[in-house]
Amino acid sequence: MHPTPTPLRSRRIDFSSLPSAQRRRQYIDFVGxxxxxxxxxxxxxxxxxxxxxxxxxxxxxSDFPARRxxxxxxxxxxxxxxxxxLQVPLARVQLEANRTCEAISAGSAFLLDLGRPFEAHTAAGxxxxxxxxxxxxxxxxxxxxxxxxxRPQGASSMILVEMLKALVTRLPSVTTEEAAHIAQAALHxxxxxxxxxxxxxxxxxxIIDSSLHRQACRYIDLHLxxxxxxxxxxxxxxxxxxSALYRLFEPYGGVAAHILERRLxxxxxxxATRSPRLAIADxxxxxxxxSATTFSRAFRARFxxxxxxxxxxxxxxxxxxxxxxxxxxxxxxxRPLRG
Numbered sequence: 218m219h220p221t222p223t224p225l226r227s228r229r230i231d232f233s234s235l236p237s238a239q240r241r242r243q244y245i246d247f248v249g250x251x252x253x254x255x256x257x258x259x260x261x262x263x264x265x266x267x268x269x270x271x272x273x274x275x276x277x278x279s280d281f282p283a284r285r286x287x288x289x290x291x292x293x294x295x296x297x298x299x300x301x302x303l304q305v306p307l308a309r310v311q312l313e314a315n316r317t318c319e320a321i322s323a324g325s326a327f328l329l330d331l332g333r334p335f336e337a338h339t340a341a342g343x344x345x346x347x348x349x350x351x352x353x354x355x356x357x358x359x360x361x362x363x364x365x366x367x368r369p370q371g372a373s374s375m376i377l378v379e380m381l382k383a384l385v386t387r388l389p390s391v392t393t394e395e396a397a398h399i400a401q402a403a404l405h406x407x408x409x410x411x412x413x414x415x416x417x418x419x420x421x422x423x424i425i426d427s428s429l430h431r432q433a434c435r436y437i438d439l440h441l442x443x444x445x446x447x448x449x450x451x452x453x454x455x456x457x458x459x460s461a462l463y464r465l466f467e468p469y470g471g472v473a474a475h476i477l478e479r480r481l482x483x484x485x486x487x488x489a490t491r492s493p494r495l496a497i498a499d500x501x502x503x504x505x506x507x508s509a510t511t512f513s514r515a516f517r518a519r520f521x522x523x524x525x526x527x528x529x530x531x532x533x534x535x536x537x538x539x540x541x542x543x544x545x546x547x548x549x550x551x552r553p554l555r556g
Contacts, residue, residue: 222392226270228550233263240264244281250296250548251331252288262341268550269388273353273400275550277346278385286337294469294478297438298551299332299431300348301364303407305378308342321368326378328411330365331551332431345381349404350554357408369410377410429455430465434475441480444505448472480504481519484512488527497524 230247232240244264245254262282269276303326304310310321321327323342329335332351354364369377384403391399436454440446451472452462466472484504488497501512501524516524 222394225388225391225393225396227268227389229265229267231263231265233265237261241282248547250292250546251298251551252286252292255285255287257283257285257338267385269391269396270550271396271400271403272393273349273397273404273554275348275554276381276385276388276403277348278343279346280343281339281341283341284339286335286339288331288333288335290334290469293332293334294434294475295482296548296552297431297434298548299351300551300554301351301354302329302331303327303347303349304329305345305381306339306342307344308340310340311338324378326369326374326410328364328367328369330363333365335366345385347381347403347407348551348554349407353404354408354411357405358412364411367411369407371410373406373410377406380406426465429457429461433457433462433465433472437476437479441476441483442503442505444507446476446505476505477515478519480506481516484516484524485520485527488524 230244232243235243241256241264248254263280264282266277266279266281305326306321306323308323310327311318329337330351331348368374380403384399432455433451436451437446440450448459448462451457452459455462457465462472466475469475470478484500484506487500487504491497491500498509498512501509506512506515513524520527
């Protein structure tokens with residue numbers, strides 16, 4: 218007896234029946250920890266998106282009003298999502314990345330590096346999106362280079378776009394058993410469209426820096442409770458000089474600023490969910506703060522209120538936390554992807 222095929226995990230959001238202001242607020246909350254969204258016009262345009270989890274990648278088919286999308290350095294630092302996003306807008310896009318601004322016509326694919334800041338202005342209309350782990354795509358490239366704002370070219374790019382258009386019509390009937398093969402085929406197609414246009418040698422340094430930055434962030438998160446965590450210790454652990462480590466964190470405010478922000482965010486969560494018997498000073502000490510006074514001052518500067526207010530406001534008050542959506546925020550879909 219054959220086992221029953223398992224359908225793909227999918228998620229559909231449709232805010233079209235809501236009043237315009239609430240519709241936009243729901244969408245902004247849904248993507249809020251990944252990027253900021255501002256709608257520019259087309260108040261009555263639908264806000265609809267369907268996502269499918271293929272294991273190796275997440276594919277989405279969406280229809281949005283005209284909007285401005287902004288992923289800031291702070292958001293890159295906060296959510297630690299380090300995937301590549303392939304977009305196929307079926308309406309015109311104005312992309313600002315790598316200090317340049319260019320118009321991308323409907324039906325043309327382009328890649329965004331979610332480990333870097335960017336800004337995009339899109340016209341109202343449908344869009345296809347594919348989120349893939351960086352490592353999974355880089356493994357297929359002979360000499361991986363920077364792919365931020367890269368526009369695949371040539372016949373392979375046109376074939377890729379047509380394949381994705383056909384794929385989203387089939388995904389509702391695809392099983393998890395079939396998804397692995399489909400995802401691998403799509404990944405190879407993306408690699409084939411990217412490799413011919415990568416300036417591999419010139420772009421090697423950003424890729425190396427991005428990888429080292431991710432390793433440093435992981436090390437910091439694992440040792441946040443150690444009050445002696447500092448740049449020297451991180452550098453020794455990763456084999457980096459002090460100047461090299463500072464260069465990696467310079468766009469994000471520096472090493473010490475990153476450590477402080479991560480400690481404050483962890484402390485906020487601990488305070489908001491604490492047992493009444495657990496003192497705030499003990500939480501501060503447990504998260505690497507040597508002084509309750511220093512902690513209180515930094516906490517107020519970061520969140521705009523004293524630590525004691527976090528207990529009454531609750532965890533939902535943590536800045537930039539999206540609405541729950543039964544655990545299906547965009548970030549919750551992207552975080553588990555691995556190469």
